[in-house]
Amino acid sequence: MNKRLFLKTAIAGILSVGLFSGVALAANETLKIGFVGVTSGPAAAWGISNQRSMETRAAWINETGGYKIGDKTYDIEIVAFDDQKDPKRAIAGMEKMAQEGIHYVVGPNVDDGAAAVRPVAEQNGIMYFPYAFPKSLYEAPASNAVLGMVANYQSGPAIYKYMKDEKGVKKVAFVAANESDPLSQRTGGVAAAKALGLEVVSDSVTYQVDTTDFTPVLLPVVRSKPDLLVLSGVSPANAPQLIRSARELGYTGLISTETAQDALVLKEGAGDLANGFISVGGASTPEIATDMMREFVERYTKMFGEYNDESNTKVYALEYILETLKADPAGITDAAAFKKIMDTFEAPNPYMKGDAVLKYVGMSSFGQKRQVAVPLVVNVYKDGAFETLFVAEVD
Amino acid sequence: MEQVLANGLYLGAQYALIALGLTLIFSLMNVLNFAHGQMYVFGGFVTYTVVAQLGLPFIVGLILSGIVLGVMGALIEKYLFRPVIARSTREESTMLLAAGIAFFLDAVILLLFGEKQRGIPKIIDGVLNWDYRIIMPYDRILIGVLAIAAICIFIMYMQYSKTGRAMRALAQDRVAAELMGVDVKYYSMIGFALGAMLAGIVGGLLVSITGINLGMGGPASIKAFMMIMIGGAGIISGAIAGGFILGMMESVGLLVFAAYGDITYLMIFVSLIIFLAIRPHGLMGKPWG
Known part of the structure; x- marks a missing residue:
């Protein structure tokens, strides 16, 4: 093969790879979901289990063809930000999410971080799922925060x-x-x-x-x-x-x-x-876990080399976001539509055996449905x- | 009260060992090593890897922590601090470099060892219980004794070895030492390596008690700076005194102020401010440096 022929072949190859990968990328649109939480320092395990749960589930969805919302199928991309348990960094993280046009964010993991990001989230139409307990985040007039666990x-x-x-x-x-x-x-x-x-x-x-x-x-x-x-x-x-x-x-x-x-x-x-x-x-003990939950644990363990039992709860936030968007696709770009459907939303719970459903709760504690329904599991x-x-x- | 004294002595021994490396580097090179805490964390992770991941004995992990950090310290001095000190007379240059190294080491630790809390199994089981007046687990006693032994070896090394004498000469008067034939560059590198080695050893010792995580470097550096401010910056005996004083203040404060919430460190900081206002050069430091 002479030099000119080699160059032609190489250029044609590069172009065709680019073209086909472009076609492949164009097949599914990308839906970005954010994570702002602590993934370093003494409380790192809390945020890491969030981020890894989201990345495991996103990789699983993407591997199996994407997630259908309305008449479109999306690949899920997780955009993560380590706030180092610092409220100032949490604000920076939420601002980054806003700049990227993200409307759904999981986290932050602690009270002061969750309180700090509230103005940024509300100004930019971001629904966020903190693992933090201040009631003021979930009680009216606040409406953008959804508690991701049991307080x-x-x-x-x-x-x-x-x-x-x-x-x-x-x-x-x-x-x-x-x-x-x-x-x-x-x-x-x-x-x-x-x-x-x-x-x-x-x-x-x-x-x-x-x-x-x-x-x-x-x-x-x-x-x-x-x-x-x-x-x-x-x-x-x-x-x-x-x-x-x-x-x-x-x-x-x-x-x-x-x-x-x-x-x-x-x-x-x-x-x-x-x-x-x-x-x-x-939130999913061996007695109540479905095959899907077990597959999630297997995939997580394979991906990261270890599993954290807390991810049985942390897997839910992304599922709630996607299932609620599926119930009303307008929510993809409009948090108001998402809020509107939260009151009546119900979908089968893929991680629990029996008749369990995904639904929003919190009427007793917050006076409005601003908490994901997950079972309270107490371990020893x-x-x-x-x-x-x-x-x-x-x- | 016996328990409080025992706790204070144990805390003091580990604090003094942390402060020794920091004050040694300061005395030899006039460098405030903000990366000292990160070096301590790195040492802890080396021991963790050797003991928990590779299954080797604790003493091997401890020795390797010292060696790895010693080599790291020598390289940092030779390739980072030495050129900066040669080219810049401004003290803030080395301070910024030290802060940069701290961030760099944080990133390296995150990449190599991850972000989670790590620990190794207890090296000795059992608890000393002296009629409920002093309750102290044997592993804490061992770590306290090893820390005190390390301090004694360090003092004897500095006092009686040729290298120790050279480093002391360097600390007293850098120019005079050079004129007397002391190889300043070589002994600065040895001193930095020794300071980093001490940080690595204390990290290795404490991983068996407190565990280790990425976020521990900054607070460890702050406490080390407090100790050398109490004792007098650049003074070996001052660092030891500062460590034991801080340990004892913490132990007594946690008991005396237990009913008032966490005001122990608030009181320590207030005391330190007042103390430094009266004696800015610390207990054993000299006003002229």
Whole structure:
């Protein structure tokens, strides 16, 4: 082959590849869904499970031909932004989403971040699905935020009641990081415990998130001899250290939290000392999971090399967004249409066996439907994995 | 009170070891190494990888953390700080470089080790319980003893070895040391490597107790700076004193102020501001530097 022939062949090849790939790309339009949350630092596990759940589901949809909404089929693209648990960065992230023309964003993961992005989301017609609990985000006049999980003021009373009735808990102590989320969760937890008639023996001890030795922090708490130690809003990084320090100080009672945790992090950080630790888990236990849920777990594990039980909950947000858009395709570019259909929206729940449906709830807590309906699953950690303690529902 | 003292001593030992590397680099090169915390985190991840991923003994992980960080420190001094110091007399040049290295190391750690909290199994099981007056897990005692041993070895090395004497001469008067035949470039590199090695060792030690994650570098650097401000920047004994004082203040504060929420560090910062207003050069520092 002479040089000229080689060049002609190469150019023709490049052109044809470009042409065909162009045709392939033109087959499906792209629907961008955003994620703004924490994927680095002590609370990274929360945001990572969000982002990976979305990326797993998006890859799955794209691999199987795309997602049909109205008369068009879309490939799903996840646009992710790490806010590093910093409200200022969360705002920057939401602004980036607005600049990219994205109308649906999952996150942020924490209270101050979710509150900070509210003006940006409302000004730019963005519906966002935070994993944060301030009621003001979900109560009127606010209307763009949809709570993506069960809130601590919904799970806390259920957990404490179970502890009181089943484990004979009478005295409870709370410890929280000196940050807005854990402190507000502690306040809610203390109120819920008192309402149930439990004696709160310690509720003033807090700690810095960068604490390297929790023994001095927990010493006064353990001395108050609670039956139940609640780690309010504890991050996955701090949980194993706190559990370990409490056990090493001789505490033998129950330990719980209303936040989701990572079994691998608990295993590495606290080992057997974490056995019996109670936390809020993913929304699809093995007993209620469908084949689709199991396939999701397989795909996630294959894609990222490990699985986080919390993703059983985090998988839902993207599904809710897509299914609601399917119910009214006008929502793709118009958040008002999306809001309008939320009140009546119902679709089969692909991740749960039986007659479970995807629907928006929250009337009891927020006075309007601004929460995704996912089962409240409470787990207990044992030997490197979570086991289901009980399952409840939230209205 | 015995428990508070024991907690303070344990905290102080690990803090002092963190501060030693920082103050060594400052004394030799007049460089505020903002990347010290990231070096500590890197060391922790090296031990984690060796112990948890490769299944090798903890001591191997600890030694490798020291070696990896030592080599990293030497390279950083030779190829980054040395050219900048040679070309710029402005102190902020090295400060900006250090901050840049901190961000760079954060990115490298994220790429190499991921963003999650990591930890290794306890190196010794069991808890010392002295009549409920002092409760201290054996692994904490071991880590505290190893930290104190590392401090003692470091002091003896600085005091009695040829390299240590050369570095002390360099710290006292760089020009005079050079005139007396001390190879300034070589010993600056050794000093930086030693400081980074200490950061790596303390990261390796603490990964067995506290675990490690990407976000721990910044707060570790802040605490290290507080310690050397208390003790006096560039003074070895000052860094040790600063570490133990901070550890003891934290331990006592967490007990005394437990009923008032998390005001321990607020009180420490207020005390530090007042202290520095009265004695800006720290406990053992000299007003002239």
